[in-house]
Amino acid sequence: xxxxxxxxxxxxxxxxxxxxxxxxxxxxxxxxxxxxxxxxxxxxxxxxxxxxxxxxxxxxxxxxxxxxxxxxxxxxxxxxxxxxxxxxxxxxxxxxxxxxxxxxxxxxxxxxxxxxxxxxxxxxxxxxxxxxxxxxxxxxxxxxxxxxxxxxxxxxxxxxxxxxxxxxxxxxxxxxxxxxxxxxxxxxxxxxxxxxxxxxxxxxxxxxxxxxxxxxxxxxxxxxxxxxxxxxxxxxxxxxxxxxxxxxxxxxxxxxxxxxxxxxxxxxxxxxxxxxxxxxxxxxxxxxxxxxxxxxxxxxxxxxxxxxxxxxxxxxxxxxxxxxxxxxxxxxxxxxxxxxxxxxxxxxx
Amino acid sequence: xxxxxxxxxxxxxxxxxxxxxxxxxxxxxxxxxxxxxxxxxxxxxxxxxxxxxxxxxxxxxxxxxxxxxxxxxxxxxxxxxxxxxxxxxxxxxxxxxxxxxxxxxxxxxxxxxxxxxxxxxxxxxxxxxxxxxxxxxxxxxxxxxxxxxxxxxxxxxxxxxxxxxxxxxxxxxxxxxxxxxxxxxxxxxxxxxxxxxxxxxxxxxxxxxxxxxxxxxxxxxxxxxxxxxxxxxxxxxxxxxxxxxxxxxxxxxxxxxxxxxxxxxxxxxxxxxxxxxxxxxxxxxxxxxxxxxxxxxxxxxxxxxxxxxxxxxxxxxxxxxxxxxxxxxxxxxxxxxxxxxxxxxxxxxx
Numbered sequence: 001x002x003x004x005x006x007x008x009x010x011x012x013x014x015x016x017x018x019x020x021x022x023x024x025x026x027x028x029x030x031x032x033x034x035x036x037x038x039x040x041x042x043x044x045x046x047x048x049x050x051x052x053x054x055x056x057x058x059x060x061x062x063x064x065x066x067x068x069x070x071x072x073x074x075x076x077x078x079x080x081x082x083x084x085x086x087x088x089x090x091x092x093x094x095x096x097x098x099x100x101x102x103x104x105x106x107x108x109x110x111x112x113x114x115x116x117x118x119x120x121x122x123x124x125x126x127x128x129x130x131x132x133x134x135x136x137x138x139x140x141x142x143x144x145x146x147x148x149x150x151x152x153x154x155x156x157x158x159x160x161x162x163x164x165x166x167x168x169x170x171x172x173x174x175x176x177x178x179x180x181x182x183x184x185x186x187x188x189x190x191x192x193x194x195x196x197x198x199x200x201x202x203x204x205x206x207x208x209x210x211x212x213x214x215x216x217x218x219x220x221x222x223x224x225x226x227x228x229x230x231x232x233x234x235x236x237x238x239x240x241x242x243x244x245x246x247x248x249x250x251x252x253x254x255x256x257x258x259x260x261x262x263x264x265x266x267x268x269x270x271x272x273x274x275x276x277x278x279x280x281x282x283x284x285x286x287x288x289x290x291x292x293x294x295x296x297x298x299x300x301x302x303x304x305x306x307x308x309x310x311x312x313x314x315x316x317x318x319x320x321x322x323x324x325x326x327x328x329x330x331x332x333x334x335x336x337x338x339x340x341x342x343x344x345x346x347x348x349x
Numbered sequence: 350x351x352x353x354x355x356x357x358x359x360x361x362x363x364x365x366x367x368x369x370x371x372x373x374x375x376x377x378x379x380x381x382x383x384x385x386x387x388x389x390x391x392x393x394x395x396x397x398x399x400x401x402x403x404x405x406x407x408x409x410x411x412x413x414x415x416x417x418x419x420x421x422x423x424x425x426x427x428x429x430x431x432x433x434x435x436x437x438x439x440x441x442x443x444x445x446x447x448x449x450x451x452x453x454x455x456x457x458x459x460x461x462x463x464x465x466x467x468x469x470x471x472x473x474x475x476x477x478x479x480x481x482x483x484x485x486x487x488x489x490x491x492x493x494x495x496x497x498x499x500x501x502x503x504x505x506x507x508x509x510x511x512x513x514x515x516x517x518x519x520x521x522x523x524x525x526x527x528x529x530x531x532x533x534x535x536x537x538x539x540x541x542x543x544x545x546x547x548x549x550x551x552x553x554x555x556x557x558x559x560x561x562x563x564x565x566x567x568x569x570x571x572x573x574x575x576x577x578x579x580x581x582x583x584x585x586x587x588x589x590x591x592x593x594x595x596x597x598x599x600x601x602x603x604x605x606x607x608x609x610x611x612x613x614x615x616x617x618x619x620x621x622x623x624x625x626x627x628x629x630x631x632x633x634x635x636x637x638x639x640x641x642x643x644x645x646x647x648x649x650x651x652x653x654x655x656x657x658x659x660x661x662x663x664x665x666x667x668x669x670x671x672x673x674x675x676x677x678x679x680x681x682x683x684x685x686x687x688x689x690x691x692x693x694x695x696x697x698x699x
Contacts, residue, residue: 277534
């Protein structure tokens with residue numbers, strides 16, 4: 001698929017490298033408010049939805065982005081597949097800097113990066129048949145063997161026999177089947193990279209496991225790299241190799257999934273894991289209630305953004321110094337934490 | 350004493366063809382101060398059940414048979430005018446989507462005050478405002494925000510406002526329909542804790558309707574698992590999540606990952622719920638059940654009582670003869686799925 005002439009440097013580089021990704025949204029963008037602002041000489045206000053996110057994703061690796069509503073995880077995911085233009089920062093795909101790519105390179109990237117959305121009732125066009133839904137990306141990218149590819153993608157998504165679904169419209173399908181169509185649509189272009197935003201949260205419990213195991217199979221068979229976005233840590237634990245916990249537009253802790261779930265170190269990660277209910281009435285869960293909610297990221301707090309809700313607040317440093325996400329002397333795994341509780345060991349990400 | 354006693358209830362919806370039997374022969378009770386969980390997937394009849402209890406069925410819905418006794422009175426027999434008195438004052442409901450349940454053109458205060466003054470005529474404005482302030486305090490909202498409109502609240506705050514409204518008249522029964530489904534885990538944890546505290550305070554009973562088994566495991570005393578309009582299994586929360594008898598309960602329990610366990614083999618219940626306009630004559634779950642036999646497909650199972658559980662399964666008495674271990678094995682379910690899918694392919698190709 002690298003017939004665009006771009007150098008294929010995929011061997012040395014991770015599939016995806018994100019550095020200092022920022023996405024700010026201006027608020028009160030309307031004509032009147034911007035005129036008013038100009039006459040009063042005031043600066044525009046911005047929502048700092050994503051504010052300096054960095055990570056790498058290897059081939060075949062699955063990364064979970066977790067956090068509360070409004071922490072910026074979905075904006076991050078959408079920026080990764082270029083559904084948002086980042087305000088600042090670099091996104092490198094196979095060593096190619098997307099912020100400086102020309103149209104042809106972006107075209108190739110768009111073939112290789114796909115997104116699966118939360119709500120299959122809204123992400124499929126109600127006026128398009130299943131066949132057309134899957135054919136559209138193939139036509140846009142001028143790919144041949146349309147029918148064979150569509151048949152294979154539907155078969156993979158366990159929509160059997162595929163021809164039976166060709167002429168069906170989304171309203172004729174159940175929620176689980178629709179999400180399978182959305183997955184087939186993402187796979188039909190043979191991508192390397194997929195962002196899945198809460199892929200099962202709209203589905204019935206009895207159907208979730210089926211869709212999850214389909215996604216596991218897809219990751220394995222196609223050696224896909226996947227970023228899963230969810231607030232549900234039970235699900236992420238099941239699906240991901242590594243986790244990144246986000247708070248107010250920043251990653252506060254990242255590392256191997258098992259290390260983070262079994263032994264969370266950032267006070268925010270701890271509260272997040274503690275809040276997950278357990279389907280076993282005999283397990284008494286220690287409930288550390290995290291008060292309040294993520295503030296609006298307009299006037300971002302100084303220092304550590306979590307200091308107002310933190311149970312481990314250790315003094316002025318939390319309010320004045322912004323902690324950096326780095327490996328700490330206390331831990332021998334490769335986890336990175338941004339918290340003043342721990343000592344820096346000099347290795348910064 | 351039972352607050353609610355439902356017996357052989359049938360709630361149907363009129364459709365162009367035959368009526369849809371959304372709730373079909375359901376009986377259970379809720380005791381004073383008890384929390385009952387109703388678990389099941391979409392279309393199993395759990396929300397219809399709640400709507401029938403509080404009396405807000407849509408026009409095409411009706412109670413075909415059975416009784417809903419509240420406080421010793423059969424609500425289905427009461428004329429509308431009398432029925433309305435129970436609504437909100439004795440039985441209130443926390444709806445799933447607070448965004449849609451709150452009126453966007455009135456402030457939160459106006460909406461709560463309206464509920465109070467409608468049901469308690471003669472309550473002065475000062476007194477109503479005191480109740481609003483008190484309820485806001487209880488659910489952890491700043492009373493000064495009571496004059497805000499719903500759109501000025503975040504999702505979690507709206508859900509809290511909804512709870513404040515549902516509890517303002519100290520009802521003896523609260524129906525909570527997916528009270529936290531739209532919220533993230535942190536907000537869910539806060540809200541569940543808050544509901545629990547207030548409920549203990551006013552000693553109300555609660556019926557929690559959800560598809561999230563972990564929420565039920567943490568908040569309820571007793572659980573009913575519904576499938577296709579009928580009760581599949583009912584019992585104390587420890588038994589239902591410990592060693593249930595019904596293959597559907599066993600499947601549901603294994604269908605979603607638990608944060609406390611690594612490397613779980615998840616179980617997927619393939620297929621779809623039955624058509625309620627023409628329900629199967631045997632066990633409603635037979636079509637998706639990997640353990641189903643001919644008897645299951647033709648004869649409706651009777652209740653089997655053991656270990657405090659009420660189970661509607663023909664094989665409940667053979668549970669220890671390898672039945673549970675087979676039903677608890679994801680492979681059993683996968684094999685059945687593969688066999689059925691091969692069958693569909695063959696049928697379509699014919």
